[in-house]
Amino acid sequence: MFLKPIAAKLLAKKVSKSVDAWSKRPVETQEKVFKDLISSAVSTHFGKDHDFKGIKSHEDFIERVHVRDYEGLRPYVDMIINGDKDILWPGKPLYFAKTSGTTSGVKYIPITELSIQAQVEASRNAILLYINETGNTKFVNGKMIFLQGSPELSEKNGINVGRLSGISAHYVPKYLQKNRLPSWETNCIEDWETKVNAIIEETLDENMTVIAGIPSWVQMYFEKLKEKTSKQVGDIFKNFNLFIYGGVNYEPYRAKFEKLIGRKVDSIELYPASEGFFAFQDKQNERGMLLLLNSGIFYEFIKADDFFTENPKRIALKNVEIGVNYVMIISTNAGLWAYNLGDTVEFTSTSPY
Structure with a gap:
């Protein structure tokens, strides 16, 4: 019974040290990531088109690879969809994450073995750093629910396609399988209202300790729980003590959630x-x-403020300033290069970033 909390604390300490190591060497860490990305993709279609062989510095990269959104990347993605390999990243992606865009319609975002591993590791590390900071392991032996899209996948030329949350459902560690809700069958229900009703039936009498999901989804779950029981969520689930959320700005939901839960619960925000x-x-x-x-x-x-000017300046991490609103541009081990995903960020600290 006590093995999981002890193991969690030991792993949390180890992971915390690892995170501390790279967060204290941010510039060197990013320089290594940059070099690894360029060297890995030098023989890809994109790498050849943009002379990755000649890239020795960030300045070289800026000169050769202009900022692009999904429309700018689409010709390369279409090649992958058509069955070609070594286009944006060596080989073929494991998945396409299917998303809906306001300007590009349906987007197919490549996910590689390396990038999905990074997604899974980040989710795990967020919880482990929380354990290391607070010492709270009460939730480890309880039931955990992750409100997410259907894990059922379709296929395009041998590449599995699904929503990111559904893809992630395939990577829940074995040691969490017994604690995890809802059931696979319930998770596969497409209609959201039907799915939430089924989740309520599965969770109502369980020892729920962790609840996670996009705030709008979780709000619907909480409201239906209250409607069914006439109780606040914190009274229904006495041991519920950790809420994990991400995907949208939480502030518009905060007051509503505090009222629905009825007591203070620790939370972890993800991006x-x-x-x-x-x-x-x-x-x-x-x-x-x-x-x-x-x-x-x-x-x-x-x-x-400069993004829509003729030649806006692209800067690396070491040159950012606190309190400035930035458009974030990413290059990744899934083959996105100088990619504008449409998000803006503001730094509250540069030690660590």
Whole structure:
């Protein structure tokens, strides 16, 4: 019974030391990621088109690879969809994360073995750093629910296609399988309202300790629980003590959630996307999230105020300033290069970033 909490604390300490090591050497860490990305993709179609062989510095990269959004990347993605390999990254991606865009319609974001491993590791590390900071392992032996999309996948030319949350469902560690809800069958229900009702039936009498998901999804779950029981969530699940969320700004939901839960619950904010897992909250009492510098993503930044000027300046991490709104540009081990995913960020600290 006590093995899991002890093991979790030991692993948390180890992971915390590892994160501490690279977060204290941010510039060197990002320089290594940059070099590894370029050298790995030098023989790809994109690498040849953009003379990756000649890239020795960030300045060389800026000169050869212009910032692009999905539309700019689409010709290369279409090649992969058509069955070609070694296009954006060596070989073929394991998955396409299917997303809906306002300007590009359906997007197919490549996910490689390396990038999905980084996603899974980041999710795990966020929880482990929380354990290391707080010492709280009460939730480890309880039931955990991750509200997510269907894990059922389709296929395009031998590449599995699905929503990121559904793809992630295939990577729940074995040691969490017994604790994890909902069941696979319930998770595969497509209609969201039907799915939430089924989740309520499965979880209502369980010892729920961790609840995770996009706030809008979790809100619906909480509201239906209250509607069914006339109780606050904190009274239904007496041992619920950790809420994990991401995907959208939580502030508009905060007051509503506090009312629905009825008591204080620790929380961890995540910053995942189909394009990569970028940051997670590493301190309970500090604003902001820790930028993940060692996860196969090289970051560039453009001041948001300058973004639509003729030749906006792209800067590396070492040159960012606190309190400035930046458009975040990423290059990744899934084959996204100088990619603008449409997000803006602001640094609250540069030690660590």
